[in-house]
Amino acid sequence: MTRPPGGVPPRVLLVEDYEDTRVALVVELEAAGFDVDDAADIAGADRALAGNDYDCVVFDRLLPDGDSITYVHRRRKEGWATPVLFLTQLDSVTDRVAGFDHGGDDYVVKPCDMAVVTARVQAMCRRAGRARPSVLRHADLEVDCARRETRRDGVLLTLSHKEFAVLEHLIARAGTTVTRAELIEHCWDTSTDPMSNVVDKVVKRLRQKLLEPELIHTVRGVGFRLEAER
Template identity: 55%
Template sequence: MRVLVVEDEEDLRYVIAAGLRNAGYAVDAVSDWPDADIMLDLAPYSCVVLDRMVPSGDTLYALQERRRRGWTTPVLCLTALNEVPDRVDGFRSGADDYLAKPFAMVELVLRVGSLVRRAPERLPVHLRHADVELDEARREVRRAGVLLSLTPKEYAVLRQLLLHRDAVVTRTALIDHCWDEMADPVSNVVDTVVAGLRRKLGAPALIQTVRGHGFRLTDGANPS
């Protein structure tokens, strides 16, 4: 899943992006709303982490305008303005959650995860296929009850395959949802991550390559 971070403080922007990437999210990060406005029209985001005060002004006005146009992406508003009237203004303008600065990174990651799961598509907390189980709340993956140690990208790719386990997931879709704007769509980055994921999942193989299209999950009876 892909998250957009809008934060004008460079150090804080870096910390937030790094923390979310470590949790398995693809992250794009910008410093002001005009850049964010462009990014939101270019890529599918599961959540936006939005600093309220940026160089172009209070982002609540821009958020309110997007909500009026039917935009439904969950938004976590970050701000040093944490009085009750400030929080009320945030929610009335379309924010889904409100987190005051300073904050703990672990709390931000949990809040983003909660917003993603509460989004219109209602992503499940637990995903299962054959003997593989993914627990989104704990960020854990098990096969036949054995806990697996996956990288953030391996976790993100497996989550996308599990979410669409009855369909072929294209390389383009994986790039869109599991990588940020710095990913090279013509490189073999997806194949490299899938190869590592296959090794860690072990036998029988569950990920099948559909040549010219992408990948899909199998029941383990047909090797990839």
């Protein structure tokens, strides 16, 4: 998958307890242009999902702490909409139907070609990208991702490219704490020192331009959260 100039690569969470398979898939997906996080069980997946947004999640079915379809089914009932691919050795018709009935969007049976999994993930991320709204809103803040325009209470703001990128990421994760490392990963190139204060400088300028009441709040020792009220 080709990364658009200046764009953010699709982010994938891979949940697989068998280390050899997990490592091989991470290598394959990263080579295809994905930003990949991985976990070995449902608890690890839950922690990753609590702090990050993903374009697609790949779940092995039978994990050390349970069947992932039960977890996905519960999350679906809570309104979680991220595309899910089940990757498993359970290959009966009943197993496949259960995967779809419990909220899966695709189902691949092991053993399988890594290229097949990558192609399925690419297709799911494309569908997820098309489904994402082009205009993001929170309180009186509006970010038009297509036009690259920002308005606060209807007033057009002038933002630099980096300020817009940071704000776009924060509003997409509104109400969730976003770490400085995550902002560097998504809004800067790989040569940026994660210990530098570039993020704080951009956030300071954003606060000045967004005016009152304050929308971007500092979570001490962690990062930032965009929300109308603390």
